[in-house]
Amino acid sequence: MSPSYDFSHKVVCVTGAGRGIGLAIASAFAEAGARVCVNDIDAESALRAASDLSATGSDVFAFPADVADPARVSAMFGAIDQRWDQIDVLVNNAGIEPVHSLFDHPLSDWRRTLDVNLTGPFLCTQHAARRMRDRGGGVILNIASIAGKSQPLYLRSAYAASKAGLVGFTKEAAREFAPYGIRVNAVCPGVIVTPMTEHLREDAAQMARWRGEIPLARLGEAEEVAALCLWLASDAASYVTGVAWHVDGGKNMA
Numbered sequence: 001m002s003p004s005y006d007f008s009h010k011v012v013c014v015t016g017a018g019r020g021i022g023l024a025i026a027s028a029f030a031e032a033g034a035r036v037c038v039n040d041i042d043a044e045s046a047l048r049a050a051s052d053l054s055a056t057g058s059d060v061f062a063f064p065a066d067v068a069d070p071a072r073v074s075a076m077f078g079a080i081d082q083r084w085d086q087i088d089v090l091v092n093n094a095g096i097e098p099v100h101s102l103f104d105h106p107l108s109d110w111r112r113t114l115d116v117n118l119t120g121p122f123l124c125t126q127h128a129a130r131r132m133r134d135r136g137g138g139v140i141l142n143i144a145s146i147a148g149k150s151q152p153l154y155l156r157s158a159y160a161a162s163k164a165g166l167v168g169f170t171k172e173a174a175r176e177f178a179p180y181g182i183r184v185n186a187v188c189p190g191v192i193v194t195p196m197t198e199h200l201r202e203d204a205a206q207m208a209r210w211r212g213e214i215p216l217a218r219l220g221e222a223e224e225v226a227a228l229c230l231w232l233a234s235d236a237a238s239y240v241t242g243v244a245w246h247v248d249g250g251k252n253m254a
């Protein structure tokens with residue numbers, strides 16, 4: 001994707017950026033000139049992503065960490081301070097999607113999903129927002145899902161609850177941070193082609209159903225989610241905060 005925006009004076013942190021949507025978002029910001037911290041719990045993919053982006057001339061570093069671990073999140077923002085002493089954009093993208101029937105959903109998986117998908121963004125937001133407040137502004141983007149709005153999936157109760165929580169958290173944060181020049185928006189993808197949806201895409205009947213339900217009649221690409229993130233983080237969206245944006249081919253028009 002060719003950069004449409006200039007982020008050359010900006011520092012961006014993207015969680016879960018070792019692959020999939022997070023990697024597309026980190027790549028788009030790097031292409032637009034940003035300095036990028038690439039976080040992922042999977043150290044190998046974080047290091048590979050950072051090395052690939054650095055090879056194209058971008059100023060990027062990897063910080064492997066579990067976003068649900070307060071000490072590691074604190075260390076990550078400490079590392080960003082040390083390297084750039086600046087944070088302008090935080091993208092809370094890291095997420096997991098366990099599949100269980102509610103009848104026998106393991107409590108451990110329920111808690112882990114809320115920890116990663118909701119507590120992780122809370123922790124990262126706190127660290128980023130304190131710094132953004134001191135610098136006079138910033139942008140926080142929370143990658144939620146249409147599953148957290150009006151489009152329930154199936155056998156994904158913890159995921160839907162965490163993403164609905166993230167949409168509510170987004171609005172509350174937008175309200176509280178607005179006086180400090182910090183804008184907060186949620187991005188709600190539909191079905192996007194990434195490793196997370198690989199097992200679903202192998203199901204031909206499911207794919208046919210989706211195509212029938214999606215007005216644009218195809219799944220989305222990670223780069224299409226990244227394009228919305230770039231716009232939301234840019235000054236072109238300077239009057240936009242507290243909104244949960246769909247990027248889903250028209251599947252969810254509510």
Ligand SMILES: NC(=O)c1ccc[n+]([C@@H]2O[C@H](COP(=O)([O-])OP(=O)(O)OC[C@H]3O[C@@H](n4cnc5c(N)ncnc54)[C@H](O)[C@@H]3O)[C@@H](O)[C@H]2O)c1
Pocket residue numbers: 015016017018019020021022039040041042045065066067068093094095096097116120143144145146188189190191192193194195196197
């Ligand atoms: N793919 C879709 O169709 C879709 C739809 C709606 C929302 N989303 C959301 O978009 C985000 C990215 O999804 P994706 O499809 O790229 O998923 P993915 O599974 O392909 O990638 C997720 C990345 O997050 C990392 N991660 C997982 N737990 C982490 C943790 N605790 N700390 C740090 N990193 C962690 C993983 O290692 C992985 O690299 C997720 O929040 C997901 O819920 C995806």
